[in-house]
Amino acid sequence: MSDALRPMSRPRLYEQVIDRLRKYVAEERLGAGDKLPAERELAQRLGVSRTSVKQAIVVLQVQGLVEARHGGGTYLVGDTLDAEPVEQLVERRKRLPDVLDAREAVETKLAELAAQRRTKADLDAISAAVDHMRAEIAEGAHGVDGDRRFHAAVTEAAHSAILAEFMNSMAEQITESRTESLRQPGRPSRSLNQHVAILDAISLGDGRRAASAMRRHLRTVAKVRLLSWNPEEGDEGAAGGDARE
Structure with missing residues (x-):
């Protein structure tokens, strides 16, 4: 079968969450040390499960863009959430x-x-x-x-x-x-x-x-x-x- 007709991939849901968070940080002009909304709030506002939000946060942590403090929320490390594409990661x-x-x-x-x-x-x-x-x-x-x-x-x-x-x-x-x-x-x-x-x-x-x-x-x-x-x-x-x- 032609490679052109292989199954089409679509963005993982947590990738879409990451993109929304990146835009949110830019629009709100957040910077290093600022706190992101709680996972439950993000899930409700985005209309997704907390699992998808958690996975998005993990990816951002892996890239060193956020710091999750136990029991204390998630904070920006820098001034943007310009994440590396997940496929490259x-x-x-x-x-x-x-x-x-x-x-x-x-x-x-x-x-x-x-x-x-x-x-x-x-x-x-x-x-x-x-x-x-x-x-x-x-x-x-x-x-x-x-x-x-x-x-x-x-x-x-x-x-x-x-x-x-x-x-x-x-x-x-x-x-x-x-x-x-x-x-x-x-x-x-x-x-x-x-x-x-x-x-x-x-x-x-x-x-x-x-x-x-x-x-x-x-x-x-x-x-x-x-x-x-x-x-x-x-x-x-x-x-x-x-x-x-």
Whole structure:
């Protein structure tokens, strides 16, 4: 059968809820720290179930656009709800585990080699990256650029052209995993502390300790809400109807 006649997809109901919330935030000129209406109120005003509203909120949380406080409502993190299209989010969710596996395998070895081969200039570069990330976090940012510099400096310190080339080939996917990890609540400061532990091990020339510290760090990086999100969960719209409460 021609691919042109494959079944047509339609927007999930929670995607429509997200779009309505985006327009609401823009029209009401809400900004970072402002509270969204309660889920029950949103469900009533939109004419959908609370399940669809909850799923929309989860997607916005996964993207770091809102913060849901237990028993305290949902608050904007920034000034907009310009969410990434759900299909793109689904694709990232599919490829992220492979990226994280590759990072652990390669960067653990890079940390070990860096401890064995680093020069004073290498140590200075890794230390400067840690300082840069610390300054970013102090200013309220996630420390993304400092994190990028840190891992690039460790790669450089390993003095392995082949492994560096492999890391470069994964640059786009690594950037995705970095951004995903650092927007988890409390993650920037935790990652910074782990970077310090890796730097200390490399400074001491302890390859085994450096590899272990990098492995612990990358397993923390792998703990992201995106991987626990089920894009089909609670989507009454995909089944052909919405059971209102």
